[in-house]
Amino acid sequence: MTSNKILSDAGTMFYKELISALSASEKVTVDMTGVNSIPSVFLNVSIGRLIDEKGIGALRNNVAFTMITKQQALRLKEYIEKYSVKMELV
Numbered sequence: 001m002t003s004n005k006i007l008s009d010a011g012t013m014f015y016k017e018l019i020s021a022l023s024a025s026e027k028v029t030v031d032m033t034g035v036n037s038i039p040s041v042f043l044n045v046s047i048g049r050l051i052d053e054k055g056i057g058a059l060r061n062n063v064a065f066t067m068i069t070k071q072q073a074l075r076l077k078e079y080i081e082k083y084s085v086k087m088e089l090v
Helices: 001-023 040-054 055-061 069-089
Strands: 028-029 063-066
Touching: 001 028, 001 040, 001 055, 040 055, 040 069, 055 063, 055 069, 063 069
Parallel strands: 028 063
Antiparallel strands: none
């Protein structure tokens, strides 16, 4: 439970940074150096929430990832695709 709380808090902080930058019309580049995994609990409160509030276009047009491994890129792509389909059903 503690680790999920920490991941949720980290995701919320990441979300707030994204929103702050997007509100200032800034593009965001996320350096993935040192990131070992991207858990769903983190993604749900950051990327998922961003998609909920600003739409998939805001993510695709304003957020880029650098130093990302192929596995991380596939994980993000899969998450975003599944989340987008979920949103279409709502």
